[in-house]
Each structure stands twice: as structure tokens, then as C-alpha cells.
Amino acid sequence: MTTPLLEARGLSKHYPFPRSVRQWVGNAPARVLRAVDDVDLTVESGRTLGVVGETGSGKSTLGRLLLRLERPTSGQVLIDGSSPDTAGAARAHQLRRDVQVVLQDPYTSLNPYLTIGSAIEEVLTVGGMTSREERRARVAELLEQVGFPAAWSERKPGQLSGGGRQRVSIARALAAGPRLIVADEPVSALDVSVQAQVLNLFQRLQRELDLAYVFITHDLAVLERIADRVVVLYLGRVVETGPADALFAGPAHPYTQALLNAAPALGRSRSTSSAVAGELPDPASPPAGCTFHTRCPFVMDVCRTTRPRLTPIAGGLQAACHLHEGSTPDPDPPATP
Numbered sequence: 001m002t003t004p005l006l007e008a009r010g011l012s013k014h015y016p017f018p019r020s021v022r023q024w025v026g027n028a029p030a031r032v033l034r035a036v037d038d039v040d041l042t043v044e045s046g047r048t049l050g051v052v053g054e055t056g057s058g059k060s061t062l063g064r065l066l067l068r069l070e071r072p073t074s075g076q077v078l079i080d081g082s083s084p085d086t087a088g089a090a091r092a093h094q095l096r097r098d099v100q101v102v103l104q105d106p107y108t109s110l111n112p113y114l115t116i117g118s119a120i121e122e123v124l125t126v127g128g129m130t131s132r133e134e135r136r137a138r139v140a141e142l143l144e145q146v147g148f149p150a151a152w153s154e155r156k157p158g159q160l161s162g163g164g165r166q167r168v169s170i171a172r173a174l175a176a177g178p179r180l181i182v183a184d185e186p187v188s189a190l191d192v193s194v195q196a197q198v199l200n201l202f203q204r205l206q207r208e209l210d211l212a213y214v215f216i217t218h219d220l221a222v223l224e225r226i227a228d229r230v231v232v233l234y235l236g237r238v239v240e241t242g243p244a245d246a247l248f249a250g251p252a253h254p255y256t257q258a259l260l261n262a263a264p265a266l267g268r269s270r271s272t273s274s275a276v277a278g279e280l281p282d283p284a285s286p287p288a289g290c291t292f293h294t295r296c297p298f299v300m301d302v303c304r305t306t307r308p309r310l311t312p313i314a315g316g317l318q319a320a321c322h323l324h325e326g327s328t329p330d331p332d333p334p335a336t337p
């Protein structure tokens with residue numbers, strides 16, 4: 001078996017809550033919010049893993065952990081099987097450059113006072129490109145790669161449209177020479193027609209540069225278009241994962257089914273926000289057993305007491321649902337998401 005480009009093993013991020021006075025007096029244990037809880041995933045070179053879930057499901061926290069912007073409470077993030085924490089300095093530097101980010105809001109992620117050429121050049125300088133000539137040539141190349149003429153390097157972000165600014169963010173990410181980009185809601189702030197253009201750009205760059213993506217979004221239409229595999233998060237845990245084709249054709253988990261069923265009514269944008277009936281429980285005190293049981297139309301007694309494990313089912317999918325325990329998987333299901 002080949003080593004995946006990116007792998008998360010048992011990744012968790014638990015945020016401690018400040019103790020209330022009553023907790024101090026009663027000496028009750030401090031509560032934690034399990035933003036990401038025991039997540040396993042893999043991303044192969046040149047492929048796209050989509051991460052979807054309602055607001056508060058832990059998508060952005062997972063993204064920050066994969067980018068190593070936050071330390072996990074437990075678990076590991078491996079790149080090519082190595083952790084930057086244990087690699088030597090030069091290798092760790094390379095591993096960090098291998099994974100770059102594109103965020104939702106190009107309005108705030110770009111410095112309004114810097115020309116777009118300087119914004120991209122900055123990344124090349126940090127990467128050790130000492131020759132100014134070389135940097136200028138590379139900036140021109142990167143601008144062309146994202147669909148701009150080289151002469152636009154003198155423009156400021158304010159002179160560009162939202163889609164244009166997002167192209168600059170992508171060029172900045174590419175300047176580090178990554179093999180994987182974590183894109184957190186990269187098209188959510190854009191009009192639908194501009195979204196399509198930016199998604200086309202992501203797809204073209206993937207083909208040309210063999211880039212891998214972790215695409216975080218609440219919009220199922222985006223994932224249906226771009227993802228090879230999908231991870232569905234609910235209250236910080238993976239409830240379903242597998243090949244995108246199989247998941248969109250026949251979602252196994254009632255939560256994924258609810259997300260998909262609600263989607264057509266939402267028109268062009270298959271948004272997951274407010275798509276599922278019932279309130280999202282308080283993430284700081286999630287329900288016992290299956291955390292989805294309070295909203296599940298198929299709830300059984302066992303769901304209220306026992307947490308279901310991710311179980312392989314047909315089509316290479318895995319779902320954490322008691323309905324599927326004991327189901328017959330494919331003869332050779334994949335071992336990890």
C-alpha cells in the first residue's frame with residue numbers, strides 16, 4: 001500500500017471551558033468542547049477530499065489542525081508518513097511548505113496596501129528565492145497560472161473583484177510550491193457564476209500541478225462537483241465517509257441523507273446551513289450514544305446509549321450508524337477513510 005500524501009490519525013481538538021464559580025465551589029470537573037474528536041482521514045496525491053457538515057461541526061478546526069495552525073489535543077498529522085514535529089529542521093520546513101491554505105475571505109486575507117505582485121513575492125522571499133529577477137519572473141508565471149496578465153502585478157487587491165482576489169490568494173498559496181491545499185470555504189463569499197470559474201481554476205490547477213485538496217465547505221453542490229472522497233462531520237466526529245460518487249448516489253447515514261434531501265429545496269446552492277430538521281445540540285454537552293439520535297428519524301433504543309463505530313458498508317462507504325451494523329460490506333473495503 002502506498003503512503004498517503006496527508007494522513008490524520010485519531011485527531012482531536014478539545015477546548016477547555018472556563019470553570020464557572022459553581023464548578024470551583026463544587027470541584028466539578030472542567031468541561032471541554034470536543035470540536036474535533038478522533039478523526040481519521042487520508043488524502044492521496046492529486047485527489048480532493050471534501051469535508052462537509054453544518055455550522056459548528058468542526059470543519060474549520062479540522063482544517064487548522066491539518067495546517068498545523070493549532071496543536072491537537074491528541075492524534076497526529078502525517079505528511080508522506082512523517083510528522084514535521086519529529087523530522088529534522090530542513091525536512092520539517094519542507095513538510096510545512098507542502099501544505100498551504102486558501103481561506104474564505106480574500107478581503108481580509110490580503111493586505112490592501114500591498115500590490116498583488118508584492119503579496120506573492122513575499123512568499124517567494126520567505127521560501128528562500130534570493131534573486132529579485134527570479135522572483136519577478138515567478139510572480140508573472142503564477143499570475144498567468146491563475147488567469148491574470150503579468151502586468152496586473154502592480155494592482156492592489158481593492159482594484160479586483162471578489163473572484164479576482166481569490167485568484168490572488170490561490171497564487172500566493174501556489175508560490176510556496178505546495179502539494180496540498182487546504183481550502184476552507186474558498187468560494188462561499190462569491191456569486192454563483194464566479195464560484196464556477198474559481199472551481200474550474202482549482203480543477204485545472206489540480207490537473208496541471210498534481211495538487212491535492214482538502215475542500216472544506218457547507219455547500220454540497222461544491223463537493224459533488226469537486227470531491228473524490230467525502231468526510232461528513234457531525235459534532236466533531238466522522239459520521240460517514242467514502243467515495244463521493246457512492247455517497248451522493250446512496251448516502252448511508254441518516255444525517256447525510258437529511259443533508260442531501262434538504263438540498264434541492266435550497267435551489268442552486270446546496271447549502272447545509274439549517275438544512276436538517278431539529279436543533280443542533282449544544283456541542284459542549286452532546287447527547288449520549290449516537291450524537292445524532294436527537295434528530296434522527298430512525299432512532300432506536302440502542303442509539304440513545306451506545307455510540308456507533310464507523311462500519312464498512314457497500315460502495316466503499318463507511319457510516320457510524322447502528323442501522324448499518326452487521327451489514328455486508330464489499331469484499332475488499334478500504335481500511336481508512
Ligand SMILES: Nc1ncnc2c1ncn2[C@@H]1O[C@H](COP(=O)(O)OP(=O)(O)OP(=O)(O)O)[C@@H](O)[C@H]1O
Nearest residue numbers: 015033035053054055056057058059060061062283
Ligand atoms: N478557539 C476555540 N475555543 C473554544 N471553542 C471553539 C474554538 N474554535 C472553535 N470552537 C468551537 O468548536 C466547534 C467547532 O467549530 P468550527 O468553527 O470548527 O466549526 P465549523 O464546522 O467550521 O463551523 P462554521 O461552518 O460555522 O465555520 C464550535 O462549537 C465552536 O464554537
